Amino acid sequence: MSLYVILMGIQGAGKGLQAKRIEEHFGIPQVSTGDLFRAMRARTDELARKVQHIMASGQLVDDDTTNAIVVDRLSQADAQRGVILDGYPRNQIQAAFLESHLAEMGAHVGAVLLLELDLFTAFKRAFGRVSAADGSSYNYYYNAQGVHFSWAQDPAGNFPPRLEATVVGSGEPLKRRPDDASADAVIKRIETYLETTQPLISYFETRGIVHRINADQSIDAVSADIKRVLARL
Ligand code: AMP
DSSP states (O other), rough: OOEEEEEEEEETTTTTHHHHHHHHHOOOOOOHHHHHHGGGOOOOOOOHHHHHHHHHTOOOOOOOHHHHHHHHTTSSSSGTTEEEEESSSSSSSHHHHHHHHHHHTTOOOOEEEEEEEHHHHHHHHHEEEEOTSSOOOETTBOOOOEEEEEEEETTTOOOOOEEEEETTTTTOOOBBBBHHHHHHHHHHHHIIIIIIIIIHHHHHHHHOOEEEEEEESOOOHHHHHHHHHHHHH
């Protein structure tokens, strides 16, 4: 039977990382709408440019575009045994759409894993994160060893200044996700989560499928909690 799991949690709760681990352990792919939208960066058509603009401001992409991209992804060959949804659904319309789409396929949402994290930690995890070309990641607040961080004046003179990072020794500049680089955009995403995504928790709770997991633990401890929940399904 196919397994459809929703990973929910505020930005910085570690959804992407944990989704990768579930993918490896249970053999079902991670479907991240954020990643699907980021992959559009290589395109220059009007839809792709609109999506980039929305993402940079920390707002949500419209539901029709988002639902369509998910339907397309779920129809692909590697998704036939189920998927781990990361960053979707993000509001009531998307949740209702997903449930009816899965019902048409003769499937249902097996579990909602809610990664719980306090708001200030969530802010620091997103705003402080930088990554190297080889995929290793660092954080200004939590994991700054071997990295030189500096605050640079925003080119447009906006407040707050920009956080820049380079590897000590090689001088390799480290990258930040454009939507993490602006404190305003990070805060906007937190607000959007509280206003539109958090209410989904009670929606799924009425179906008895929400499992709460403490995301303020080591990556391995969170993975172990998730495996325990999924093994019971
Ligand atoms: P994420 O990587 O999940 O934080 O997503 C990055 C950005 O992509 C979000 O801030 C939104 O602009 C957009 N996005 C991702 N998933 C969705 C979704 N389910 N609905 C609408 N917009 C989304």
